[in-house]
Amino acid sequence: MPPPDARPPVRHPDAPEPGTLLGAHYDQCFGCGHEQPHGLRLDATAGEGVSITAEFTVQPAHQGAPGLAHGGVLATALDETLGSLCWLLQTIAVTGRLETDFVRPVPVGTVLHLSARCTAVHGRKIFSSAVGRIGSPDGPVAVRADALFIEVPVAHFTDNGRDEDIKAVMENPDRMKVTRAFEVNP
Numbered sequence: 001m002p003p004p005d006a007r008p009p010v011r012h013p014d015a016p017e018p019g020t021l022l023g024a025h026y027d028q029c030f031g032c033g034h035e036q037p038h039g040l041r042l043d044a045t046a047g048e049g050v051s052i053t054a055e056f057t058v059q060p061a062h063q064g065a066p067g068l069a070h071g072g073v074l075a076t077a078l079d080e081t082l083g084s085l086c087w088l089l090q091t092i093a094v095t096g097r098l099e100t101d102f103v104r105p106v107p108v109g110t111v112l113h114l115s116a117r118c119t120a121v122h123g124r125k126i127f128s129s130a131v132g133r134i135g136s137p138d139g140p141v142a143v144r145a146d147a148l149f150i151e152v153p154v155a156h157f158t159d160n161g162r163d164e165d166i167k168a169v170m171e172n173p174d175r176m177k178v179t180r181a182f183e184v185n186p
């Protein structure tokens with residue numbers, strides 16, 4: 001829960017307009033990357049205020065039980081949608097805590113409609129919530145999450161990421177869209 005002196009989130013003046021399809025923040029991302037063959041290829045769209053909507057279709061590669069999505073994959077979808085709020089805050093942050101409720105089983109072939117909103121900011125801490133619905137934006141709730149993201153410097157990635165992947169992005173910054181969008185030098 002945000003502390004009492006947390007402030008409401010503020011949409012950054014340079015945030016993408018509501019309705020903008022955000023695209024992958026990194027082409028190898030398991031959540032959104034289009035070069036990641038078994039990933040979720042989640043498509044997120046900027047909403048009003050500090051909110052996001054997103055969709056992904058559960059593929060056979062995402063199964064846990066026969067014909068049903070793996071819970072970790074669903075948590076990834078929530079994590080990725082919540083992380084996409086960074087586009088609207090124009091902040092680089094990572095997931096510190098992700099609390100997930102699995103409400104309904106999600107069959108393979110389902111289009112999961114996700115929505116996320118930032119609820120509060122306190123220093124480096126970003127509080128947010130998300131929900132995933134089956135079949136349509138008004139469909140039955142399948143998953144919910146509350147999250148705490150922590151703002152980090154670019155060094156979080158350059159100091160900790162595997163060298164060959166960091167090098168590949170430095171050689172071609174277009175592989176990582178946020179390096180252009182936020183004008184940071186990887």
Ligand SMILES: CCCCCCCCCC(=O)SCCNC(=O)CCNC(=O)[C@H](O)C(C)(C)COP(=O)(O)OP(=O)(O)OC[C@H]1O[C@@H](n2cnc3c(N)ncnc32)[C@H](O)[C@@H]1OP(=O)(O)O
Pocket residue numbers: 025031079080081082083084085086087093094095096097123124125148150152178
């Ligand atoms: C536009 C871009 C789109 C991006 C989409 C990406 C979606 C996917 C996002 C991810 O999955 S990111 C990958 C998964 N996450 C990680 O790998 C993070 C691993 N953890 C860390 O690197 C560090 O633990 C972390 C950076 C989160 C925090 O370490 P720090 O040393 O920077 O901070 P510190 O430990 O001093 O904590 C700062 C504050 O946050 C609080 N905090 C940190 N982790 C917490 C936690 N887990 N639960 C509750 N509070 C936490 C901590 O108590 C403290 O509160 P106070 O300021 O009030 O003292």
